């Protein structure tokens with residue numbers, strides 16, 4: 001048994017999601033190799049070599065892997081798959097994008113978004129927006145899996161794996177990168193933040209999110225949002241928490257002016273403590289909140305900021 | 309250009325589902341069913357392409373028991389021209405759906421295939437990408453904007469860090485995200501008209517595709533319930549609880 005983990009990285013650094021995925025791989029037993037594919041990603045491969053429990057790092061450094069284009073990356077991973085019993089990637093938008101292509105190329109099912117490893121062929125995963133947890137067993141020769149990062153701790157450092165450079169450059173020639181608009185923020189990333197304060201439609205407009213940012217500054221928190229707030233244009237899409245947005249599980253999640261639709265709860269109900277601030281005491285968010293405050297957010301949030 | 313749209317029949321997104329007491333699955337008896345919301349967005353996008361003159365025919369396909377013809381009719385009421393139902397009572401996994409779609413693609417030769425990014429029942433988020441691998445077509449997943457050019461399509465994607473735009477050679481696959489468009493409602497006259505649009509019924513065997521599941525569901529449980537919390541009466545009390553009881557700030 002051996003597992004290939006596809007690393008996620010950016011500007012020469014490994015992304016945290018990779019470390020959670022390595023922990024899931026450790027629970028399978030067997031050797032763990034890490035693939036770092038990209039362009040100018042040697043530094044990320046060096047970082048990958050230091051992750052505890054990693055046997056070997058495969059480095060595929062070529063222009064065609066820049067921006068992790070699914071068509072090219074999937075060909076590489078498919079080619080590398082022989083000899084591995086499991087292929088794992090984080091269930092981020094990158095992992096979700098290329099992994100099913102790998103699975104189909106290998107003619108196996110993909111097991112999406114696992115939250116626990118029950119055995120080498122058996123896994124738990126949420127379905128129906130997390131309202132049910134299925135235990136599934138795979139009969140496929142290779143298990144292609146994406147990992148819900150909030151369900152696994154991050155692997156530590158202390159490894160000293162070797163780095164092996166690959167020469168294969170697969171360019172399917174059917175897709176190319178045009179541009180990206182990435183959010184720049186000094187705040188922690190939503191998916192790894194210890195504290196998150198999120199706003200919903202109740203915020204009424206984008207400017208009012210400044211109130212949440214001020215609280216976030218005091219708590220070292222990330223700022224998130226409901227779908228309604230994103231759809232209304234208050235904030236960008238990368239802030240959406242939920243079934244079809246980001247899945248988060250911080251120590252503290254503060255929901256402000258969010259009603260608590262199941263699709264939103266799906267993304268945050270594994271948070272350790274949930275606080276809800278809503279003027280409607282009937283709002284379903286109060287059913288999952290450890291501490292609920294029935295109040296107008298325009299009074300409560302500035303007061304909260306002051307008293308922190 | 310022909311556009312192929314895949315639509316799935318799922319539990320309506322407003323329904324709070326319940327797990328069966330014997331943990332064998334989710335209780336779907338007498339539950340309201342509907343078109344997967346992401347598939348509604350896929351249909352809407354195709355209809356807009358047709359309205360703009362970029363597409364001349366929209367073919368909609370759904371796989372599952374006979375009842376999924378309802379969702380095909382809905383798509384036709386929204387503007388699809390004809391439908392294909394691939395009938396089976398097997399619980400179809402995304403891989404099987406993708407294999408069947410690949411056969412339909414071979415037959416129909418669409419310039420664009422539009423799918424939802426994710427089914428809200430299985431939460432798989434796999435089918436469009438798998439279709440890409442089987443057919444060799446490029447993919448623009450989680451699309452919030454689609455712009456057609458000469459033989460290429462530019463797709464803006466909602467990614468974790470923000471937005472990314474890719475240029476794809478056609479034929480290509482697009483999977484929809486929530487903000488691609490706002491689907492319209494079907495009008496009564498269009499619902500009536502849809503009843504007369506052609507709908508072909510096929511089976512997986514007609515396409516020579518083996519749809520046997522690869523995954524066995526051993527059990528389906530309800531998630532851990534959260535302990536009931538308390539209401540606090542003031543911001544002061546909230547801050548006190550967070551500091552001294554929860555110890556999270």
Ligand SMILES: Cc1cc2nc3c(=O)[nH]c(=O)nc-3n(C[C@H](O)[C@H](O)[C@H](O)COP(=O)(O)OP(=O)(O)OC[C@H]3O[C@@H](n4cnc5c(N)ncnc54)[C@H](O)[C@@H]3O)c2cc1C
Pocket residue numbers: 199200201202203225226227228229240241242243244245246256257258259260261262263264267277278279280283295296297298321345346428
């Ligand atoms: C396929 C699909 C996928 C979806 N995915 C997601 C997802 O990933 N994430 C997500 O969040 N949603 C998602 N949704 C949408 C979800 O169903 C809800 O529509 C959405 O979460 C509602 O957002 P909201 O709570 O901000 O808005 P609303 O439901 O409108 O709630 C606003 C709340 O603000 C309160 N409020 C208003 N003014 C004030 C005030 N002054 N002070 C205090 N409180 C106030 C109101 O009492 C109300 O409870 C999805 C829906 C579908 C169909």
Ligand SMILES: Nc1ncnc2c1ncn2[C@@H]1O[C@H](COP(=O)(O)O)[C@@H](O)[C@H]1O
Pocket residue numbers: 314315316317344346347350369370371372400402405422423424425426427428430431432433434435436
């Ligand atoms: N049974 C089905 N019939 C038609 N289309 C489907 C079916 N299952 C999945 N799809 C398509 O694939 C998309 C993604 O589904 P999934 O990969 O299962 O999350 C859906 O939004 C549909 O467009």
